[in-house]
Amino acid sequence: MAQKILLKDIDVPGIETFDVFRKQGGYSAVEKVLKTMSPEDVVEEVKKSGLRGRGGAGFPTGMKWSFLAKPEGVPRYLVCNADESEPGTFKDRYLMTKLPHVLIEGMIVASYALGANTSYIYVRGEMMPQIRILEKAIAEAKAAGFLGENILGSGYDLEIYVQPGGGAYICGEETALLESLEGKRGNPRIKPPFPAIAGLYGCPTVVNNVESIAATSWIVLNGGDEYAKIGIGRSTGTKLISASGNINKPGVYEIELGLPVEEFIYSDEYCGGIANGKRLKAVVAGGSSVPILPANLILRTVNGEPRLMSYESLADGGFASGTMLGSGGFIVMDEDACIVRNTWNFSRFYHHESCGQCSPCREGTGWMEKILHRIEYGHGKMSDIDLLWDVQRKIEGNTICPLGDAAAWPVASAIRHFRDEFEWHVNEPKAAMEGNYGLAHYADPLPVPAAPSELVK
Amino acid sequence: MLAVKEIKFSEEMLKQVDEIIKRYPEGKEKSALLPVLHLAQAEFGWCSTEVMDQVASVLNIKPIEVYEVATFYTMFHVKPVGKYVLEVCRTGPCCLVGAEKIIKYLEDKLEIKEGETSADGLFTVKGVECLAACGTGPVLQIGPEYTFYEHLTTDSVDQLLEDLKGRKQ
């Protein structure tokens, strides 16, 4: 059995209540840090743990914390990013629904480490039920003396508030989130300055994902070194994976980083294989923004090594043959899935969610949606595929925030790996409207790479 | 359509607004805008200009500051909607498990197109982007509580519509 850190007690009845959570040992991380550790000690442990941000970018959490500016007399803020809107990702919702106190405990530990006396949890507005759950958990923790003034007699004060969003994917981008929290449109800010210097209300701010914050309690209780022993290489610890699509057992799984992708898809402990006896065609491994890979490349790298669920292994081969762990939104497609349709669907998403500040993103996402719609509905020309490639190239790297890249990558990777499926749509529009391209060669074993000695010759 | 209601924040609502404002540092009351818009929409059904003007006045900000925000975020209805807004996820993962069929079924059954309101004023069908429930799709949600309905089938949709029609208030 793999080690469970975040979801350890998920099946304990009543675990969403303070009393049961406390009986399971909850809030002992708060006792430990407030009574025996300095804020710097906490930052040090998190650094040692190797924990990397779970919101998508994978930036080391301890390092981010150590960058926080500490000017005299200026408040600092911790803002938890619970906007969770990346298609394919639903782990934060799961965690907040079932284990709200795991997040609140982590919020207290992290706020203490950063010296924040007011912290916010920005939850996407659609998650009204989760907002109520968190508000109740905060009230319970406060009644028990774990929040408010002079917590456990330590002299440390902290209030946590929950802020609803309004339905906008872009507010998951940290500077857009801060704008939104200030009561404005969610337009990402130009960086620098980074939030660590000028964030919420112009004050030093750390923005972290729900899962990153939740992991810190275990780290301070058990030590950063212990956390770093779990996982593989620079992918330390456990990760929540949201598994969806054409699998037998969709759901949220806590895995130890380094688990083979093949085991994750086919083992009964996780996805339980492809539904309805179908065959695997493609996977989007880290949420809609990361490159899609055909079955053969998601299971093995081009060097023939088994691909692992880790930051490094999923990225092996760069964008030519690899992808990214991202937020851990693992979308599985079977042989009946249409890659063109799915790519069009994602393009529509990014077009809808673009905030509109940068022309390449605002216009480019619209173009991509339109061209893909044309191809999907049987009106595409061969030159459209090249046009599509051209448009995505012109977005990538030319925008204020990474949404532009996130919109370009799914399109680029779909053309890179599934170009013949696009061409089939153009050449056989009628067949494409009525049926689908099927598995084709996408699961075929890759050619075995030449042995190094041959390459030298 | 909607019963005509006087657009005015009640005492109770104003008390809630005061509580919300306390979450932010002094001078940063504008941060209350999204929570207060949610409060207003839950009470008045949609964010008409009158509603937005009220929100501006209770938060002591300019009406334009409310308009530009309400129109940015998809959850705020700036046009009249039916009594129940069925917000159905239309994004990739849900489509892999049949969301498009559910949307089509709702359109046919209610004799409307996505984005429209049924003739009896009860239902608006709105295709929305990923609701972070990809593991339990197809899904829809209904405000103002934003209750989730998961693993939708045509049968469960029939049942849901019947239940909603039967509700008193």
Ligand SMILES: Cc1cc2nc3c(=O)[nH]c(=O)nc-3n(C[C@H](O)[C@H](O)[C@H](O)COP(=O)(O)O)c2cc1C
């Ligand atoms: C378009 C866009 C959407 C994002 N959405 C989310 C999100 O929903 N949740 C999240 O934690 N991070 C999201 N991020 C990443 C955040 O900007 C930020 O990197 C993250 O919250 C930092 O937390 P972490 O270091 O703990 O991962 C998004 C980024 C972009 C560009």
Ligand code: SF4
């Ligand atoms: S890249 Fe797109 S979403 Fe990001 S700031 Fe520019 S227009 Fe807005």
